[in-house]
Amino acid sequence: MPPSPSLSSFFPIFLFFSILQSTHLFSLALNEEGILLLRANLPIPGWSAAAATPCNWTGVACNRFGSxxxxxxxxxxxxxxxxxxxCDLPSxxxxxxxxxxxxxxxPAAVSACRNLVSLDLSQNLLVGSIPSTLSDLPFLRHLNLEGNSFSGQIPPSFGTxxxxxxxxxxxxLLTGPIPAALGNITTLKRxxxxxxxxxxxxxxxxxxNLTDLEELWISDCGLTGPFPPSLGRLQRLRNLDLSDNLLSGPLPSQIMGLTSIEQMELYNNSFSGSLPQLGWSHLTNLRRLDASMNKLSGTIPTELCGLPLESLNLYENKLEGLIPESIALSANLIELKLFANxxxxxxxxxxxxxxxxxxxxxxxxxxxxxxxEFLCSNGALEALILISNDFSGSIPASVAKCRTLQRVRMRGNRLSGEVPDEFWGLPNAYLLELHGNLFSGGVSPLIAGATNLSTLSISSNNFSGSLPREIGSLDALIELSASGNVFSGEIPSSIVNLKQLGRLDLSNNDISxxxxxxxxxxxxxxxxxLAQNRLSGPIPDEIGDLPVLNYLDLSNNRFSxxxxxxxxxxxxxxxxxSSNLLxxxxxxxxxxxxxxxSFLGNPGLCIRASGSCSRGGSGRSRVFLWILRSSFAAAALVFLAGVVCFVIKYRKLGRMKRNRGAATKWTSFYKLGFSESEISDCLKEANVIGRGASxxxxxxxxxxxxxxxxxKLHDRAIRDASSNATISSLDSDGDGFETEVETLGRIRHKNIVxxxxxxxxxxxxxxxxxxxxNGSLGDVLHKGAKRILDWPTRFKIALDAAEGLSYLHHDSxxxxxxxDVKSNNILLDGDFCAKIADFGVAKVVKKTANNGLESMSVIAGSYGYIAPEYAYTLRVNEKSDIxxxxxxxxELVTGRPPIDPEFGEKDLAAWVxxxxxxxxTSDVVDPKLGLAKFEEQVGRLLDIGLLCxxxxxxxxxxxxxxxxxxQELVALIPKSQEKKPRNSILI
Structure with missing residues (x-):
């Protein structure tokens, strides 16, 4: 029998398996850098201690050594x-x-990240001063701190x-002058x-001194003085933008040193004098020059126009003389804007x-x-804008066939002749404005090909003939203005197919x-x-069913x-x-x-006033004659009626005075069909439909x-800042009541309450x-008992509200x-048409002495809706409304409120x-929506929301x-239903 092995003979085997097991366990343990990342408590999905290394984690990249x-x-x-x-990560x-x-x-300790080559902290909410220790990073090449709230001066140490x-x-929010020490960073390119x-x-x-500099952008920074001659040494500069400053004087001759410049923007400064003859021929690589919105005078240099420019923007200056013929020789020219000179x-x-x-x-x-005639020779022309000049002659045939045209504006010239048939049917044109010319002939049936047309403005010309029935096929048409022509025939019946039409003006023609x-x-x-035509027959009863109509003129026709x-x-x-046969x-x-x-010149019409009737043919004179012929008995009756009314109103006044909430001074902004005295009788608790601190x-x-x-507002009430309410409804310079009265009292728009x-x-x-x-949009979207809005209704609400805000910003x-734009301040009528409401904190836009925007003493707005810059600038700006x-x-796309516990510390915009x-997208869109036909439209509206x-x-x-x-989305609905792939909206 062989001898049994001793215990010592098993020890090497045991040791081998122990080492093998420990090695295996080590391979499964997270390494030190992974542990360090987890300790940073960054909420990144997929970061887990179960891995051996963080190199495969989201957002992590390792070098060849696994660090x-x-x-x-x-x-x-x-x-x-x-x-x-x-910063403890060594590599x-x-x-x-x-x-x-x-x-x-x-923190200043960021300098501990010794090996950083690139640091990007843009678009955060960082505050305070920029640490001067950043310049201690020896290998740093790229530093991006854009879109934060840093304040104070740029550290002079940056020069090191x-x-x-x-x-x-x-x-x-940087202040102080731009430090001269930046000129010491000779490696700088941008x-x-x-x-x-x-x-x-x-x-x-x-x-x-920054001779390697390729891009210099110092727009809207309060720069003063002349254009700096020293920049002429920046021979590698491709992009120079000093826009929206206070620079003055002419461009210096030293700019001849910029021989490699590709883009030079001098936009919106205060330059004066003329464009100097600088030897522009030296700038052989100049591709884009923008010196618009200045005070430049003199003529446009011929040498400048002889360069191979891609874009020349000199608009809104005081330039005079001829446009040099040499500009037409450029083989690269894409954009030429010289307007307002x-x-x-x-x-x-x-x-x-x-x-x-x-x-x-x-x-x-x-x-x-x-x-x-050669404007579209290369088949690229998209915008032809010739407003308010003295152009004459006809539209060249080559331009009329330019299928790339999208915007055509020729208003206010002396253009004449018949418009070529092809011009009416340009397939990509969405704006066609020929108003105020001498055009003649008719509108071609080929207009059916203008499938993207949203505005057709051809008023004040000599167009004649009948409007073609094909005009009713323009599904995207929003405005049709054809007044002041000699159109005849009948209004085409197909016009009722224009479901997006907002304005129809066929006045002052010969339509029957x-x-x-x-x-x-x-x-x-x-x-x-439809005024000033030969229209006849009864006024259709169905006009009263037009839900948003607020302008109706049928005067000077033959309606009966x-x-x-x-x-x-x-x-x-x-x-x-007026002036019909009613x-x-x-x-x-x-x-x-x-x-x-409203009814003058209708002899057979009985105009009721104060219970009596006067004939429309006599107008107000009939009323006066009736008064003069009134008998003494009628006067007595009127007197007695007046006494009775006085007694009734006196009693009501007594009741009102006993009511602390009563009002004694009424101001009306419309002709009312009710008595103001009735209002106080309705202020009962049973009639309350909304409450607030105000x-x-x-x-x-x-x-x-x-x-x-x-x-019913109480004395200078301040709204509660909780529950997504308004932060402040009053500025120190006025109260909400006066603001709302002054604003809404003068505004007239279908999308404003x-x-x-x-x-x-x-x-x-x-x-x-x-x-x-239907109450507020906020209630309908976020209160469970309310009706669920389908997508077409939500889209209509978005367009209605946008038109109301656009009126406030651009047309008021x-x-x-x-x-204080928010869903709770967008109200919905019976047809879910949206109207902007609650103007208690609205502000008239005023420019300050330095052409800036007026600053407010407090923030106004609602949590989740306030623009990031508004919180620290307190400047009134339409961009905060946007x-x-x-x-x-x-909210319309997601169905979610602007603030929700599910978002954590984020608001809706950041969560989206x-x-x-x-x-x-699937996790963002409201699951209650049926998107089979509207998926593309929902996605594009989401893009617009993110852009805003x-x-x-x-x-x-x-x-x-x-x-x-x-509106462009409206035009795309039929194509969206076909589910054809389309590009995103052009911004």
């Missing part, structure tokens, strides 16, 4: 303090934490950077400092012949002659027949003007029969039915002085059957509005900033961005542009 070299956590929903522990060279919500100061190539400090609040001072001449002479004859010209705008000049049957189908129609009672359903700002009685709502001129809102059903909403009347008595103030039965005189409106668009990046909520105000579109983008 973390780069962290890219842009848009990762980070918040709180800067994670300084990341970290690239750190990007952009587009997050880091809201602390940047050793290898820095990119320095971006755009859109902060220096971007725009949109800061630097002290008014010249550009440091030391910046001329006192130029003269002809457009260059060969313009567009040698280049892919896309945009030509020479509006508001004094140019003469014809339209050059009647109003087409089915006019009520034009549910977006806001203005109907009675006035339809349904017209009383309309909320009209203008009604004119008979019968005027509807009761139209009795009285408010409509006294007071209550009552529903008042009046004796005439009309329902109004009454807001009507203020019927108001009253003020001591500590009680009443505002009487039209009653909108003076412009108005609402300052941000708030963008949040409303995101982060969710889109990590999970895609851009952190940089300059990146947000104007409300007028927002309306245009939404």
């Amino acid at each position: 973390v070299a780069a962290l890219s956590l842009s848009g990762a929903s980070l918040s709180g303090a800067f994670p300084i522990s990341l 970290l060279s690239n750190l990007s934490l952009s587009n997050n919500s880091i809201n602390s100061s940047l 950077f050793r290898q820095l190539e990119t320095l971006i400090l755009t859109e902060n 220096l971007l400092l725009p949109y800061n609040h630097f002290s008014p001072s010249p550009i440091p001449p030391e910046l001329g 006192p130029l003269s002479g002809l457009l260059p004859r060969d313009l567009g012949k040698n280049s892919p010209l896309q945009i030509l705008d020479v509006s508001y000049c004094n140019l003469t002659g014809g339209i050059p 027949g009647g109003i087409p049957i089915g006019i009520h189908e034009l549910v977006q129609l806001n203005e109907l003007n 029969g009675e006035i339809p009672a349904s017209l009383q359903n309309l909320k009209l700002n203008k009604l004119n039915l 008979t019968g009685n005027t509807p009761p709502l139209f009795a009285g002085d408010a409509y006294s001129d 007071g209550k809102v009552y529903q008042a059903v009046l004796s005439n059957g009309e329902t109004v909403a009454v807001k 009507r203020l019927w009347c108001c009253c003020s008595a001591g500590r009680c103030k009443l505002l009487v509005y039209e009653y909108l039965p 005189v003076p412009p108005v900033v609402h300052r 941000y708030s409106f963008g949040v409303v668009l995101l 961005r982060s969710t889109l990046e990590s999970h895609g 909520t851009s952190n940089l105000p300059i990146a947000r579109p104007s409300m007028r542009r927002v309306v245009n983008m939404l």
Whole structure:
């Protein structure tokens, strides 16, 4: 029997398996750098201790030795303090934490990240001073701190950077002068400092030492003095933007040194003098010159126009003389904008012949002659803008066939002849404006090919013949203005197919027949003007069913029969039915002085006033004759009736005085169909439909059957800042009641709530509005018991609200900033048409002495809707309204409120961005929506909402542009249903 092994013989085997097991366990343990990342407490999905190394984690990249070299956590929903522990990663060279919500100061200890080559902290909420220790980073080449709230001066120590190539400090709160020490960073290639609040001072001449500089951008920084001659030494400069400053004087001759410049923008400065003859021929690489919105005078240099330019923008200056013919020789010219200059002479004859010209705008000049025939020779022309010149002749056939044209504006010239047939049917044109010329002939049936046309303005010409029935196939048409021509025949019946039509003006023509049957189908129609024609027959009863019509002029025609009672359903700002053949009685709502001129020249019409009847043919004179012929008995009856009314009103007045909330001073803004004295009787607790710290809102059903909403405000109440309420409804320079009265009292628009009347008595103030039965958008979207809105309704609400805000910003005189745009301030009528309400904190836009915007003493707005820059600048700006409106668009798409516990520390805009990046659209869109036919439209509306909520105000579109983008979506609905792939909206 073999001897049994001893215990010592098993020891080597045991040791081997022990080492093997420990090695295996080590391979499964997270390494030290992974542990370090987890300790930073960054909420990044997929970061787990179960891995052996972090190299495969989201946003982590390692070098060939397995050490973390780069962290890219842009848009990762980070918040709180800067994670300084990341500097303990020994090989970290690239750190990007952009587009997050880091809201602390940047610690000086960031200099411990010794190996950083690139640091990107843009688009966060960082505050305080920029640490001077950043310049201690020996290998740093790229530093991006754009879009934060850094304050104080740029550290002079920045001049000691050793290898820095990119320095971006755009859109902060930096002050003081631009330090001359920046001129010591000789490695710098890009220096971007725009949109800061630097002290008014010249550009440091030391910046001329940056001989490697390729891009210099110091826009809107308060720069003063002359154009700096030292910049002439920057021979590698490709992009120079000194726009929106206070620079003065001429361009210096030293600029001849910029032989490699590709883009030079001198936009919106205060240059004076003439464009100097600088030897422009030396700038052989110049591609884009923008010196617009200055005070440049003299002529446009011929040598400048002889360069191979791609873009030349000299608009809004004082340039005069001829446009040099040499501009037509450029083989690269894409854009030429010279509008608003006192130029003269002809457009260059060969313009567009040698280049892919896309945009030509020479509006508001004094140019003469014809339209050059080669403008579209290379098939690229998109915008042809010739407004208010003295052009003559006809539209060249080659231009008429330019299928790339999108915007055509020739208003206010002396162009003549027949418009070529092909011109009417341009397939990509969405704006065709020929108003105020001498054109003749008819509108071609080929107009059916203009499938994208939204505005057709051909008024004040000599067009004749009948409007073609094909015009009814233009599904995207929003405005048709053809007044002041000699059109004849009947209004084509197909016009009722234009479901998006908002304005129809065929006045002052020779059109006959009647109003087409089915006019009520034009549910977006806001203005109907058919005056000065030969129209006849009855006024269709269905006009009263047009939900948003507020302008109706049928005067100077041959309409007969009675006035339809349904017209009383309309909320009209203008009604004119005068000079027709109408008979019968005027509807009761139209009795009285408010409509006294609306029915003149209708001899058979009985105009009711004060219970009596006067014939329309005599106008007011009939009323006076009736008064003169009144008997003494009638006068006595009137007197007795007056006494009775006085007693009744006296008793009511006594009751009102006993009521502390009563009002004694009434101001009306419309002709009312009810008595103001009824209002106080309706202010009962049972009629309350809304409450707030500022007071209550009552529903008042009046004796005439009309329902109004009454807001009862207490003395200078401040709204509660909780529950998504308004932060402050009052500025120190005025109260909400006066603001709302002054604003709404003068505004007339279909998408802005009507203020019927108001009253003020001591500590009680009443505002009487039209009653909108579907309440606020916020309630409908976010209160569970309310109706679920389908997508077409939500889109209509978005467009309605956008048009209301666009009116406030662009068409109201003076412009108005609402300052509290939110879903709770968008009210819905019975057809879910949206109207902007609550103007208690609205502000008229005023310019300050330095052409800046007026600053407020307090923040106004609501949590979740306030634009980021508004919190620290307190400046009234329409861009803050646009941000708030963008949040409303995101509410419509997502169905979520602006603030929700699910979002954590983020608001709706930040949540949408982060969710889109990590999970895609499906997790963002409201699951209650059925998107089979509208998926593309929902996605594009989401894009518009994100664009409106851009952190940089300059990146947000104007409300007028927002309306245009939404209207373009309307035109795309049929194509969207076909599910064809399409490009995103052009911004």
